Amino acid sequence: MTVNLALGIDIGGTGMKAGIVDLGIGELVTERERIPTPQPATPAAMTGVLERLVDHFEWTGPIGTAFPAIVKRGVVHSAANVDHSWLGVDAAALFSESVGQPVRMLNDADAAGLAEIGYGAGVDRDGVVLVLTVGTGIGSALFVDGVLVPNTELGHLQLDGHTDVEDWAAASARDRESLGWRDWAPRLDRYLEHVCFLFSPDLVILGGGASKRFEKFADLLRPHTEIVAATLRNRAGIVGAAMAAVG
Ligand code: BGC
Secondary structure, three states: OOOOEEEEEEEOOOEEEEEEEEOOOOEEOOOOEEEEOOOOOOHHHHHHHHHHHHHHOOOOOOEEEEEOOOEEOOEEOOOOOOOHHHOOOEHHHHHHHHHOOOEEEEEHHHHHHHHHHHHOOOOOOOOEEEEEEEOOOEEEEEEEOOEEEOOOOHHHOOEOOEOOOHHHHOHHHHHHOOOOHHHHHHHHHHHHHHHHHHHOOOEEEEEOHHHHHHHHHHHHOOOOOEEEEOOOHHHHHHHHHHHHHHO
């Protein structure tokens, strides 16, 4: 039996996480390795960490990277949670050159979404499926009959006077304002109401850090549509990045 492996690297605002993924089953075949994201999160500093992750696994083969920004053909087009010097950088080319092998790139929420659709809560679900990662920011991945509409950036909508809704409704706002899960949940609920009004999804999959505590606030979410927790948890970004490496 041929085993189809790829290295997935999930780059976040606070941690850069990697693992080797068996694409036949969408599971990590190694321990997950995490290195804190350097601050400031500049191209040079983050490229250094990426090299360390590739060296850690002594990996030669397909590499995919999930990045917390708009990424089009490898180029970074926004920088909400990374240093602004990333804007306009061809990150795929930079990373490929530094590790001496091709590196593919995509948005981090799009990666998590691909993983959930491929192996998690979205398997065999057609229609409009919206995957939301609720953590430091809010990431979004929109699927229509299993096909990704990339870079939707629904964490940056304006809502109820908040110019950037993720600053108010992401899990990081809960920490920043020392809110309990049940004090924060109505914010997420209001946000879900709004995105469900805009897109009429058949299914919403909630991922990111907040999904690990889904049971603490699920009963406070009104049934705007079917809403379920992501199943791949903190592996989704790595698995989706690995999928993109060969996709
Ligand atoms: C970024 C998105 C990202 C999300 C989750 C947002 O601030 O703009 O690109 O997907 O955070 O990391």
